[in-house]
Amino acid sequence: MANPFGPTSPTLESISIEPMLVIAGGSELLKDRAKEYAYKLKKMRGEKVDYIEFENEEHGFYNNSPSSDAAQQLLRIIGDFMDNFSNII
Numbered sequence: 001m002a003n004p005f006g007p008t009s010p011t012l013e014s015i016s017i018e019p020m021l022v023i024a025g026g027s028e029l030l031k032d033r034a035k036e037y038a039y040k041l042k043k044m045r046g047e048k049v050d051y052i053e054f055e056n057e058e059h060g061f062y063n064n065s066p067s068s069d070a071a072q073q074l075l076r077i078i079g080d081f082m083d084n085f086s087n088i089i
């Protein structure tokens with residue numbers, strides 16, 4: 001994890017950050033913070049940062065309903081993400 005928010009956080013420009021996948025439920029309380037986190041990382045580093053939001057889902061939806069359509073879709077997204085970057089990580 002990297003923190004681009006803190007007023008005393010070190011600059012991230014010289015740090016190599018691996019590709020990141022940021023996931024949020026569309027109904028979760030901290031959704032806007034997760035979205036801003038992904039945006040700031042992408043802006044600061046220009047690295048591969050993907051932000052995925054699951055509409056109408058709460059925080060931890062994949063744990064609360066692991067066999068739901070949304071959880072299954074999330075597993076596919078994570079698998080695709082890992083396949084695309086397995087040569088980097």
